Amino acid sequence: MMQYEKIIKQINKVTSKENIKINELMENHTSFKVGGPADVLVTPENAMEVQSIIKICKENKVDYYLIGKGSNLLVRDGGIRGVVIKLCKLNKIEVEGNKITAQSGASLYDVTMVALDKGLKGVEFANGIPGSIGGAAAMNAGAYNGEMCMVLESTLVIDNNGELLTLTKDELELSYRSSAILKHGYTVISVTLALEPGDRAVIKARMDDLWKKRNDKQPLEYPSAGSTFKRPEGHYASVLIQDCNLKGTSVGDAQVSEKHSGFIINKKNASAKDILDLISLVQQQVEEKYGVQLSTEVKIWGEDLLLAKEA
Incomplete structure (x- = not known):
């Protein structure tokens, strides 16, 4: 050190x-x-x-x-x-009219609950996504036919010169799991959402319905990073993986979820190497059978253990 x-x-x-x-x-x-x-x-x-x-x-x-x-x-x-x-301590959420401005470390769950409390609709899809709003804006997170691009109005970022910069929705260049934030390496400080007035009971019913779907179909009882792979054009990663008979396949304590084959889970004490080896195995078999290259949606950082020891 x-x-x-x-x-x-x-x-x-x-x-x-x-x-x-x-x-x-x-x-x-x-x-x-x-x-x-x-x-x-x-x-x-x-x-x-x-x-x-x-x-x-x-x-x-x-x-x-x-x-x-x-x-x-x-x-x-x-x-x-x-x-x-x-950025977990940057977590303030403010409401002005139909707009919610949340600091980047605020959880999507907290933002959606504020929207519910204020009777604002449009962000229900994000209620069960287990991340921060800064990360969600950067990768244009989405689920159940909703994406951040549908509600994002602007984002306050730190640019590559260290200056605060406000990006409008158009300037964010939002696309599938991508944005100008990721392309340019900006740091999200806060996000402003433009929502619509709605009926609280209807908003809550929608959130409850989506939560039940998630709970029924996704392995929320195990540690994971959500969907492991991006959706390849013209296909669904989970279907390709399932059709390769990989559901339940394990490397160490890393497993292709038996509940949802698009998730790789940590069953108990998986190492990062277990997970990475399983990702590689899935990618190899899907490409061999279908000629489709699966790209990871999850970000992979750091060094392997042996390289760190040798250093």
């Missing part, structure tokens, strides 16, 4: 010591419940602190990584070299 002493001291000047952790296991910060240690993990409390920490990392030529809830992330067993900036 000697190489990080200087940067830790600099970060401690812009945020409190309690917000800085050394050699923090990423299994404690991802929904997969796997992942080795991050050299440094910091939880800033406001946009100014985020700007300052990113600037410090850039000036010291240290890699940095932004996470929200860690619900779409697989960290390798060797962990992450550099600084992980976790």
